[in-house]
Amino acid sequence: MSEQRKYRFYPSLLDKFERYLRADEQVESPYNIDNETGEYKRSPEEIEAELKQELLDSINRLPFESEAADKGTAFNTIVDCYISGRPHIPDERNNFTITGDQETNIILAKFPKWHFCFDRKWCIEQAEYFRGAVSQLFVSAVLPTQFGNVELYGFIDELIRDTVYDIKTTSRYEFGKYEHGWQRHVYPYCLIASGMMKQVKAFEFTAYALKGGTSRTPLISGTRYPEYYTYNHGRSTDMLVNHCEAFIQFLEANRESITDKKIFAEETT
Numbered sequence: 675m676s677e678q679r680k681y682r683f684y685p686s687l688l689d690k691f692e693r694y695l696r697a698d699e700q701v702e703s704p705y706n707i708d709n710e711t712g713e714y715k716r717s718p719e720e721i722e723a724e725l726k727q728e729l730l731d732s733i734n735r736l737p738f739e740s741e742a743a744d745k746g747t748a749f750n751t752i753v754d755c756y757i758s759g760r761p762h763i764p765d766e767r768n769n770f771t772i773t774g775d776q777e778t779n780i781i782l783a784k785f786p787k788w789h790f791c792f793d794r795k796w797c798i799e800q801a802e803y804f805r806g807a808v809s810q811l812f813v814s815a816v817l818p819t820q821f822g823n824v825e826l827y828g829f830i831d832e833l834i835r836d837t838v839y840d841i842k843t844t845s846r847y848e849f850g851k852y853e854h855g856w857q858r859h860v861y862p863y864c865l866i867a868s869g870m871m872k873q874v875k876a877f878e879f880t881a882y883a884l885k886g887g888t889s890r891t892p893l894i895s896g897t898r899y900p901e902y903y904t905y906n907h908g909r910s911t912d913m914l915v916n917h918c919e920a921f922i923q924f925l926e927a928n929r930e931s932i933t934d935k936k937i938f939a940e941e942t943t
Contacts, residue, residue, distance in 0.1 A: 679939035680822030681922060687937075688856035690732050691921045694725040696854070733925075734934045745790050745894070746843035748772070748783035749882065750831060752792060753841065754809040756801035757832075780893065790887060796895040803880070803898065804839065807832035815867035819915055821922045825939055826914070830861050836875040838862055838905075843882045847899045852879040856917070858903050859910040866907055874905045 693700075701718045716724075731738070752772060755762050762772040770785045774794055781792040814827035832839035840857045852858075862874035884896040925937065932938075 677816040677823050679816065679825040681918075681925070682825045682827065682937055682939040683918060683921065684826070684828045685855070685857045685860045687729075687732055688860065688917060688921065689854075690725075690729045691917070691924065692854050692856065694722075694729050694924075695920070697722045697725050700725070729924075730928065730931050733932055733937055735936070739787065741788055742843075742845070744770070744785050744788065745884065745887075746841075748785075748790050749792065749797070749843055749884075749894075750841045752781055752783070752797050753801045753804060753832075756798055757804055757807055757809055790894055791892050793886070793893040793895040796893075800882070800898065804832045804834065807834045807839070813861060813864035813868060813870065815864040817863070817867070817911075817914055817918060819919050819922065821919060824918050824922075826860050826864055826918075828857070828860060828864075830865075832880075833865075836871070836873060838865070838874060838877045839880050840877070841880050841882070843884050843896070845884065847881050847883040847897075849899070849901065851881065852901055855879060856914075858905070859914050862905045863907070863910055863914060874907070876902060876904050878902045 697718070700721050701714065701716075705715075707714065747768065748770065751762050751768060751770075755772065762768070764771055770783055772781065772783050774781045776794065779794045781794045781797055783790045783792065808830075809832055811830040811833050812827070813830060814825060817824045817826050830838055831841045838858075838861045840852075840855070840861070842852060844851070858877035858879070862877055865871040865874055879901040881899040881901055882896040883899065884894055886892065886894040886896075925932065
């Protein structure tokens with residue numbers, strides 16, 4: 675990349691920063707209000723401190739184990755395997771195995787700490803939704819800001835013609851759940867700014883509300899909820915600049931707490 679980079683951001687970091695900025699929403703959430711007293715279960719200061727620490731932990735790339743996240747990764751990988759017609763090969767990024775059995779209609783994803791049994795026929799049906807997609811496409815582009823160039827980068831789940839798809843899994847879905855997700859700005863921006871594509875029509879969070887995985891219903895399946903956003907390059911560029919500049923100010927104000935310097939691209943070149 676010819677432009678001098680000063681920072682390197684990927685979408686989930688921008689999402690974590692977004693959650694930190696929206697701490698008030700968690701403070702006022704019904705889940706944080708005691709039904710009997712009407713008082714906060716956790717104070718605004720406690721919630722802000724927790725979100726800040728989560729953000730710093732992500733910046734510092736501290737190990738984090740999540741059964742829900744691994745379940746989503748497994749499902750995404752199964753979909754990719756059916757799209758490409760190739761088996762999953764474990765690597766450093768995805769250290770788990772996937773085996774399928776047509777007779778029992780089971781796809782088993784085994785992680786070091788847990789395993790998941792997916793409904794094979796259902797997975798095949800979901801893969802059909804992404805027929806012809808390019809999967810796990812790495813994109814990267816420079817975003818100029820008043821504080822220096824930021825390299826935005828990441829892996830697109832699925833790309834079909836001029837539409838970008840990001841697969842999400844959740845236990846419960848409400849429309850607009852991913853409205854503030856930065857993938858819908860970062861990935862199309864990278865495709866256009868890098869010259870890989872001239873235009874991007876839209877971005878879709880393809881959300882799956884998963885069910886199953888219990889003793890009574892062992893096979894995991896779910897319901898698909900497409901969350902579709904048209905893409906405007908100028909508007910998204912402005913939003914990215916504003917958000918990244920605010921994030922840079924946070925980073926510089928908390929530089930002494932950042933032990934993994936990869937986010938400061940100038941210190942790793």
